[in-house]
Amino acid sequence: xxxxxxxxMVNVRTKELSLLNGGFLIVTPLVAVLGTGYYIxxxxxxxxxxxxxxxxxxxxxxxxxxxxxxxxxxxxxxSGPLLRFLCLLFGAGxxxxxxxxWASDHRNHHRYVDDPEKDPYSIMMxxxxxxxxxxxxxxxxxxxFDNAPDLLKDPLVLWQDRHYILLSALVGFLLPLALxxxxxxxxxxxxxxxxxxxxxxxxxxxxxxxxxxxFGSQPYTKKNSSRDNWGVAFLTYGEGFHNYHHRFPGxxxxxxxxxxxxxxKWLLYVLSLTRxxxxxxxxxxxxxxxxxxxxxxxxxxERLQRISEEVRDGIRKSMRPLFPGEARRxxxxxxxxxxxx
Numbered sequence: 459x460x461x462x463x464x465x466x467m468v469n470v471r472t473k474e475l476s477l478l479n480g481g482f483l484i485v486t487p488l489v490a491v492l493g494t495g496y497y498i499x500x501x502x503x504x505x506x507x508x509x510x511x512x513x514x515x516x517x518x519x520x521x522x523x524x525x526x527x528x529x530x531x532x533x534x535x536x537s538g539p540l541l542r543f544l545c546l547l548f549g550a551g552x553x554x555x556x557x558x559x560w561a562s563d564h565r566n567h568h569r570y571v572d573d574p575e576k577d578p579y580s581i582m583m584x585x586x587x588x589x590x591x592x593x594x595x596x597x598x599x600x601x602x603f604d605n606a607p608d609l610l611k612d613p614l615v616l617w618q619d620r621h622y623i624l625l626s627a628l629v630g631f632l633l634p635l636a637l638x639x640x641x642x643x644x645x646x647x648x649x650x651x652x653x654x655x656x657x658x659x660x661x662x663x664x665x666x667x668x669x670x671x672x673f674g675s676q677p678y679t680k681k682n683s684s685r686d687n688w689g690v691a692f693l694t695y696g697e698g699f700h701n702y703h704h705r706f707p708g709x710x711x712x713x714x715x716x717x718x719x720x721x722x723k724w725l726l727y728v729l730s731l732t733r734x735x736x737x738x739x740x741x742x743x744x745x746x747x748x749x750x751x752x753x754x755x756x757x758x759x760e761r762l763q764r765i766s767e768e769v770r771d772g773i774r775k776s777m778r779p780l781f782p783g784e785a786r787r788x789x790x791x792x793x794x795x796x797x798x799x
Contacts, residue, residue: 473595480594482553483660490653497649506641510651514551514634518659521549523695523722524729530609531561534710534739535726539614541734546618551629553656554663556619559597562606567667568707569605571682581671581683589668590660630656662693670700678705678749680756688719696720705749710738714746 525545528534537545546557554560563578570576574583581588609615618625631652638647674685684704691698691712696719699712713720729735 475594476596479596483590483593486653486660487657490649490657494649494654497645501643501646504641504643504646506638506643507646507650510634510637510647511655513637514629514651515655515659517548518551518629518655519662519695520722520725521545521547522552522554522663523697524726525549526552526554526557526560527564527697528710528722528726530557530615531564532707533608534708535730535735536737538734538736541729542612542614546614547625548629550618550622550625551633551656552659552663553626553630554660556615556622558603558606558609558615558619559601561609562601562603565605568704571684571704579667581668585668585672588671589664663697665690666694666697666700670698674698674701676701677753678702678746680753691719696722706741706746708739709741711740714741 521544525537525542526549529537529542529545549557549560555563567577567579570580572580572582574580579588579592584591603610631648634651634655635644635648637651638644641647670685670687670690671683672685674687674690676685678686678701682704684700686701687698689698690700696712697703699714699718699720702714703709703712710726711720711723712718713723726735726738730738
């Protein structure tokens with residue numbers, strides 16, 4: 459392992475490429491762009507096509523955010539069986555693996571963040587690798603899921619893992635096709651609610667692993683590369699407040715202020731009123747304030763160090779004459795000192 463430009467270079471040649479994953483990531487964008495473009499050219503765009511897209515985009519992305527991420531990966535609240543089932547069902551339509559495998563990878567990401575060997579999608583391997591490159595390789599053989607014993611005890615999670623391919627095809631393709639058929643536009647449903655939605659949802663979600671580790675602010679911790687990124691938060695229903703999330707992963711919120719765009723926390727609050735979700739975990743304000751103060755103190759210390767270094771460099775430069783004659787004319791050095799230079 460070496461380094462280049464601040465990135466840790468790991469020999470990925472030892473990993474085996476996944477033809478299934480790679481083929482899916484390559485073919486779906488082609489179908490989404492060319493197929494949808496062709497369909498629009500000959501059949502136009504109707505409101506039902508756009509409705510199909512946004513219905514399944516919302517169902518799938520919320521299932522990833524409040525289900526795969528905030529519940530199965532972090533247990534930031536308690537979920538009833540109906541909510542778990544719906545998140546597992548529609549989460550499969552994201553084509554981002556089963557909840558068991560997704561949550562296990564994500565727990566490793568938090569535990570080993572920025573470690574190019576152990577973080578599954580480490581930004582230290584580069585933006586493309588963190589964004590989607592890591593998916594082109596097969597999973598570690600004989601994966602034990604020893605970091606997810608709670609999920610191995612959940613029969614719904616195991617059911618989804620066993621039938622993941624079938625459920626993905628059902629939610630990802632067949633249901634959008636069926637919804638489109640209700641409006642007399644089955645191919646529109648398949649393209650808009652299926653392929654196009656899958657591709658956009660993929661890359662929106664992948665931005666959390668790439669852009670939210672590259673661009674944005676770090677108000678809660680500087681111990682890793684995570685950033686709070688408003689743009690990513692807007693696209694992912696609140697997942698972009700990533701610096702806070704890495705500092706306090708057990709909070710059901712990612713955006714903690716009332717004005718933070720985090721529809722996932724608002725949805726969870728509404729679900730708690732219906733008892734489908736309960737015991738929403740909130741980090742105490744005192745701990746949040748402590749984290750912010752620690753970062754601000756670290757920032758002040760770094761600035762003082764930088765200023766001190768600049769002052770020392772300035773003093774050294776002012777004491778170093780450009781040539782002996784100039785120093786002698788300015789009276790800074792004696793004749794003997796000049797001759798000794």
